[in-house]
Amino acid sequence: MMRRNVLFIMCDQLRFDYLSCAGHRTLDTPNIDRLASRGVRFTNAYVQSTVCGPSRMSAYTGRYVRSHGSTQNGVPLRVGEPTLGDHLREVGVRCALIGKTHMAADDEGMERLGIDRSSIIGVHIAECGFEPFERDDGLHPSTAYDPDPAYDAYLREHGFDADNPWEHWANSGEGRNGENFNGWLLVHADKAARIPEEHSETPYMTRRAMRFIEEAEAAGQSWCAHLSYIKPHWPYIVPAPYHAMFGKQDVQPAVRSEAERLSPNPVYGAFQEERYSRNFSRDEVRETVIPCYMGLIKQIDDQLGHLFAFMEERGLFENTMIVFTSDHGDYLGDHWLGEKYMFHDVSVKVPMIVYDPSKEADASRGTTSDALVEMIDLAPTFLDHFGGKAKPHILEGRSLLSLLRAQSSGAWRRYAISEYDFSADMARLKLNLPVGDCKLYMITDGHFKLIHGEATPPMLFDVTNDPRELNDRGRDPASAETVAHLRRALFHWLATPRNRITVEDSWLTADDDKMRHFDPLVGPGVLIGYWDEAELAGQHEARRKWLEETELPVNQQP
Structure with missing residues (x-):
């Protein structure tokens, strides 16, 4: 039987609607579009949290945040939590990381169990179960996520030396006279990054993915390559020529209304007051940053063109499943918000394109699916693709193969669910809430979307008749029954976690x-x-x- 592979591409902070195949009117992404023409584009794909770390931990474990426990950036994934790498190694697959995970290792847990972090087991635990072929989380090199990034060494080797070359060269802007402009400041998003394009992060990581694939193919190994780009996540800075490809004429009008600022839900109002939200509510900021954001996406698409050509030359489209997705979106001023943390579609819905090389998937090629799918569905899909035994007592998602092969009958999933713990945000202080009351849950049935918090009123959107989500009906007495119905579904989900991961159901039913x-x-x-x-x-x-x-x-x- 032909060896099977997976290329798992994840962008960071890429909105679902910033692709030409998703309807963006001026951003052309032909390589991503071609992938969609060969696979299925899911139009209702939801992440399990709207912040990097928890969302990614759900992707890598196939489990909801309430189950794996990594509730916020920097909260470690506990020792012993099974991951994608663990499951795939069991079926003989080499599972490697090329890029970002936002994983914080459970050093305390490893120390308690006497596990040396530098050992093979320790590395797997510290790296979400992946072999860290090339980890790069960006940010400052002193962070706990990635204390010694190879990309910094690469920059120094090519003459771009500094205490922090990632920031000084790759993520700072350059003025006409060689000035160094701080890439963290939104005002400089219209400037070219100081680094030549070929040495910037996206091309570098693409080349590293090619190198891994060459190595694995030469060794005759089945592989899962997680190519995890850290863009178009901030700092919003992009090298030439991408910095000048788009202008304010390409900036789509903000999706927002004045009514959203009049007596908003308290937690929503607190996030509207954050500095990033106040700035992104200004047209000047949106007109400066969004063209850069689009340039970062265009660069990713161009690099994927190189990667896909590389794979075509080696016949890898014949046996490699390819997934393109993101860990969450970006408000970019919609709904008077910046960043991501709340649950409007521009934040919680992500692009998801899946190419299945099997003949059974021929009937669905080039189609779209409006089924409710979740990020946790990818881990069981990969295991299924490699012929591994299903693990429903551990993996809370569902394999997408039946949808990809047009074999699904009846309802696929009744609800999609996402979570966010805002106890580490300023909103907790503004609302004067204890840490335990800062959990938010989103549940949608595809027609209505409820955001529930124990200490705040509900938010409710009729996404069928109000797809732009401008009218919060959570406190409308006429919507009380809809709120109650979705709450009952949410509480049932909360009451039925899959925490028994050490034995299968058959152990109980034998x-x-x-x-x-x-x-x-x-x-x-x-x-x-x-x-x-x-x-x-x-x-x-x-x-x-x-x-x-x-x-x-x-x-x-x-």
Whole structure:
């Protein structure tokens, strides 16, 4: 059988609607579009959290945030939490990271268990189960996520030396006279990055992905390559010529209304007051930053063109599943917000394109699907693609293969769910809430979307009749039943977590047939609840008859 592979591409902070195949009117992404023409583009793909770390931990574990426990950036994924790398190694697949994870290692847990972080096991635990072929989380090199990035060494080797070359060269702007402009400041987003384009992060990481693929192919290995770009995430700065490809004429009008600022839901109002929201509410900021954001996306698309050509030359489209997605979106001033944290579609919905190389998927090529899918569906999809045994007691998502191969019948999923813990945000202080009351949950059935918080009023959007989500009906008495219905569904989900990950359901159901005929607890030294010898003798007789009827071999008899 032909070896199978997976190329798992994730952008950071890429909105679902900033692709030409998704309808953007001026941003042309032909390489991503061609991938969509060969696969399925899911139009209702939701992440499990609207912030990098928790969203990615859900992608890498196939589990909801409430299950894996990494609720905020910097909160470690606990030791022992099964990951995609763990599952794929079991079926002989080399699972490697090229780029970002935003993973914070559970150093305390490893120390408690006596696990050396530099050991093979320690590396897997510290890197979300991946082999860290090339980790690059960006930000400052002193961060806990990525204390010694190879990209910094690469820049120094090519003459771009500084205490922090990532910031000084790749993520700072250059003026006409060689000035160094701080790339963190939004006002400089219209300037070219100081680094030549070929040495910037996106081309560098693309080349590293090609190198990994070459190495794995030469070794005859099945592989899963997680190519995780850190763009178009801020700092909003892009090298020439991409910095000048788009202008304010390409900036689409903000999706917002004055009514959204009049007596908003308290938590929504608190996020509207954040500095990034106030700035992105200004037209001047949007007209400066969004062209840069578009340039970063255009650069990614061009690099994917090189990567896909590389794969075509080697015949890898014949046996490689390709996924293109993002960890969350970016408000960019919509709804009077910046960043991502709330649950409007521009934040919680992401692009998701899946190319399945199998002949069974031919019927669905070039189609779109409006099924409710979640980021946690990718891990079971990859396991299914490699022929691994399903693990529904661990993986809370569902394999997408039935949708990709037009084999699904009936309802796919009734609800999609996302979570955000805002206890680390200024909003907690503004609302004077204890940490335990800062959890927000979003649930949608594709028609309505509810945002529930224990300490705040509900938010409700009719996404069918109000797709721009401008009218919050959460406090409207006429919507009370809809709110109650979605709350009941949410509470049912909260009450049924899959926390028993050490044994499969079959461990519990294996004795079902015996229990229907006799008490399987009857055995040496185990006589629970019997009244007298006659009752016990009846059970022994029932056991004897069942064995005769089933005709089990002696070595299989209970």
